[in-house]
Amino acid sequence: MGRSFEEDPLTAALAPPPNETPAERDARERIEAEAKRISDEIDALLRREREAEKKRKPVKLLLLGQSESGKTATLKIAVDFQLLYCKRQWSEERASWKCVILLNLVRNVNDILDILGREMAAANPDTLPVASSSKITPPATAIPTSTSSSPTSSPLSSDSEFEEPPPSPNAARRQSATVGPPVQSNAPPLKFKDKHRLLRLRLAPLRRVQADLETRLGAAATELYTTNTNSAAPFDSPGSSSSKREKEFSVHSTNGWKTALERFRAARRRSGEDSGVLRKVRDMEEEVLDVIAGCREDIRSVWEDRVVREMLSRRKTRIEDSAGFFLNDADRIARTDYQITDDDIIRARLRTLGVQEYRVTFEHGHSAGSEWRMYDVGGTRSSRAVWYSYFDDVDAIIFLAPVSCFDEKLAEDRRVNRLEDSYMLWKSVCSCKLLARTQLVLFLNKCDLLQAKLMRGAKIRDSVPSFGDRRNDVATATRSPENSLLFALESTADQLGLCFQLALAPTRRARPFAPIQPPLLPEGSSLAPPPASGFITASLLLDFQQHFKEILRTYSPVQRPFYVHLTSVIDTKSTAVTLGAVEESILRDHLRRADLM
Numbered sequence: 228m229g230r231s232f233e234e235d236p237l238t239a240a241l242a243p244p245p246n247e248t249p250a251e252r253d254a255r256e257r258i259e260a261e262a263k264r265i266s267d268e269i270d271a272l273l274r275r276e277r278e279a280e281k282k283r284k285p286v287k288l289l290l291l292g293q294s295e296s297g298k299t300a301t302l303k304i305a306v307d308f309q310l311l312y313c314k315r316q317w318s319e320e321r322a323s324w325k326c327v328i329l330l331n332l333v334r335n336v337n338d339i340l341d342i343l344g345r346e347m348a349a350a351n352p353d354t355l356p357v358a359s360s361s362k363i364t365p366p367a368t369a370i371p372t373s374t375s376s377s378p379t380s381s382p383l384s385s386d387s388e389f390e391e392p393p394p395s396p397n398a399a400r401r402q403s404a405t406v407g408p409p410v411q412s413n414a415p416p417l418k419f420k421d422k423h424r425l426l427r428l429r430l431a432p433l434r435r436v437q438a439d440l441e442t443r444l445g446a447a448a449t450e451l452y453t454t455n456t457n458s459a460a461p462f463d464s465p466g467s468s469s470s471k472r473e474k475e476f477s478v479h480s481t482n483g484w485k486t487a488l489e490r491f492r493a494a495r496r497r498s499g500e501d502s503g504v505l506r507k508v509r510d511m512e513e514e515v516l517d518v519i520a521g522c523r524e525d526i527r528s529v530w531e532d533r534v535v536r537e538m539l540s541r542r543k544t545r546i547e548d549s550a551g552f553f554l555n556d557a558d559r560i561a562r563t564d565y566q567i568t569d570d571d572i573i574r575a576r577l578r579t580l581g582v583q584e585y586r587v588t589f590e591h592g593h594s595a596g597s598e599w600r601m602y603d604v605g606g607t608r609s610s611r612a613v614w615y616s617y618f619d620d621v622d623a624i625i626f627l628a629p630v631s632c633f634d635e636k637l638a639e640d641r642r643v644n645r646l647e648d649s650y651m652l653w654k655s656v657c658s659c660k661l662l663a664r665t666q667l668v669l670f671l672n673k674c675d676l677l678q679a680k681l682m683r684g685a686k687i688r689d690s691v692p693s694f695g696d697r698r699n700d701v702a703t704a705t706r707s708p709e710n711s712l713l714f715a716l717e718s719t720a721d722q723l724g725l726c727f728q729l730a731l732a733p734t735r736r737a738r739p740f741a742p743i744q745p746p747l748l749p750e751g752s753s754l755a756p757p758p759a760s761g762f763i764t765a766s767l768l769l770d771f772q773q774h775f776k777e778i779l780r781t782y783s784p785v786q787r788p789f790y791v792h793l794t795s796v797i798d799t800k801s802t803a804v805t806l807g808a809v810e811e812s813i814l815r816d817h818l819r820r821a822d823l824m
């Protein structure tokens with residue numbers, strides 16, 4: 228039974244005094260209002276402190292996916308375009324990317340020269356190997372062959388320098404991985420001329436440039452072409468197989484491409500100190516640039532040569548789709564005054580070894596005040612064993628699946644289709660109990676390359692058995708009016724580099740991931756179907772999405788939303804928009820999790 232008003236001492240104490248005059252009441256109410264204001268302020272302060280406390284716990288984000296899926300490219304954009312805080316750290320690093328870009332360019336050229344050499348030898352065995360007594364004038368400068376070579380001797384001072392060194396063992400492996408066998412066809416034989424022989428001679432110094440740059444940059448500079456790991460995701464059972472499995476590299480936050488670049492910087496510093504004493508050895512980067520700049524015209528000639536293009540096309544070799552392709556930019560890059568651009572850095576290819584950690588404190592936007600820890604991992608099969616140790620307490624994973632690779636094999640295991648590998652890896656991530664409450668964000672990446680590939684007539688059903696009878700043709704894309712609209716939307720969005728979020732609803736519904744800029748449909752456009760290639764791409768992307776979504780739904784220990792984005796990560800502007808949306812969503816989840824704790 229409750230107490231009466233008269234009996235409750237608190238109520239009695241708070242009640243206005245009896246016989247209160249209007250002036251006394253005004254004064255009392257003013258005091259009470261002021262007390263309430265102060266109390267509200269204290270409440271707000273406490274709320275802010277609680278929020279800040281939640282934010283103080285770092286947001287942990289992992290980038291996962293197979294090798295060459297675009298993890299490091301995504302991280303570069305996150306750092307360079309989103310996280311202004313570490314601009315300075317980044318700008319220090321960006322200069323070092325120059326040598327990576329030069330290596331990428333030189334490698335493009337040497338890959339072509341290797342094929343050219345073999346084709347010429349096959350076409351006319353008498354002309355090769357190249358005679359050392361050739362009188363061809365080489366490019367004006369070259370770099371020392373190795374750190375042990377005498378700084379005073381000119382690398383081009385003897386005739387033997389005109390001999391083409393055989394491809395390095397790694398180059399040979401690279402060849403077998405990236406270049407198919409000569410295609411038997413009824414086409415007339417290719418007509419190689421003296422010009423091709425001269426080009427091979429004049430570009431021969433680039434082999435040494437490549438070898439030197441690879442030596443300086445270390446293991447990250449070379450791709451991995453074999454592995455003793457057969458499993459897509461050796462982190463599945465950490466207690467057994469993965470912990471015992473031989474690891475490619477140890478886990479170390481300073482390992483990998485940062486280390487590779489630092490090695491290069493250190494070499495540069497040492498070279499600078501030496502030159503202060505003897506002035507015999509010029510700065511490595513300048514020397515590399517001198518050689519490459521001396522080869523500029525020849526690089527252009529070989530890349531624009533009709534016979535060379537025909538040769539590559541007959542072998543179905545698409546150097547332009549390979550990671551770190553810079554031949555179309557050779558005119559701009561092969562100059563002594565080459566100025567590196569942001570775009571070059573995003574497109575540069577350097578393999579990640581081990582795990583790279585980035586710690587960033589946001590100064591602006593939704594995450595202002597919160598610390599983010601981002602981990603970029605090596606994606607080759609033998610690197611995956613170390614991933615598991617980073618799964619604990621992770622807020623979100625951005626999983627990159629390169630969809631253009633549906634007809635390619637893993638470089639490190641030529642028996643495995645790259646798309647199938649992504650499916651297996653995604654399945655392992657989805658089913659991992661430690662990640663049961665982690666937000667998974669899927670990037671179906673390399674949509675630009677997928678579009679280009681489909682326009683050239685590639686067929687997915689020929690390459691991906693798990694795709695069954697689904698067909699990547701226009702009829703499939705137009706199977707229902709509802710889907711037509713969706714395909715049109717997605718196809719258009721795809722062309723704009725926009726993104727979609729699909730909920731785990733039974734019906735297929737796509738909605739734009741806010742905030743989206745530019746608008747979903749460009750001004751003046753309608754929902755009229757885009758060209759057939761757009762339909763094909765959209766159809767395939769939907770099938771890819773559906774497959775990934777089914778895996779998530781089937782194997783997740785706890786049901787969770789399916790977040791998917793269609794990306795061409797090298798399109799920096801739209802990727803920055805996507806990352807903004809992802810950041811907001813991850814932060815929201817992070818704060819919600821903190822509330823539950």
Ligand SMILES: Nc1nc2c(ncn2[C@@H]2O[C@H](COP(=O)(O)OP(=O)(O)OP(=O)(O)O)[C@@H](O)[C@H]2O)c(=O)[nH]1
Nearest residue numbers: 295296297298299300550551574579606673795796
């Ligand atoms: N055309 C195109 N190229 C891309 C895209 N995403 C990444 N790349 C390029 O693909 C290459 C490989 O990307 P990386 O970011 O190095 O791949 P990674 O996943 O970090 O690979 P690992 O470090 O070996 O695990 C780079 O040259 C990128 O510039 C894309 O959407 N389109």
Ligand SMILES: [Mg+2]
Nearest residue numbers: 298299578579
């Ligand atoms: Mg990487």
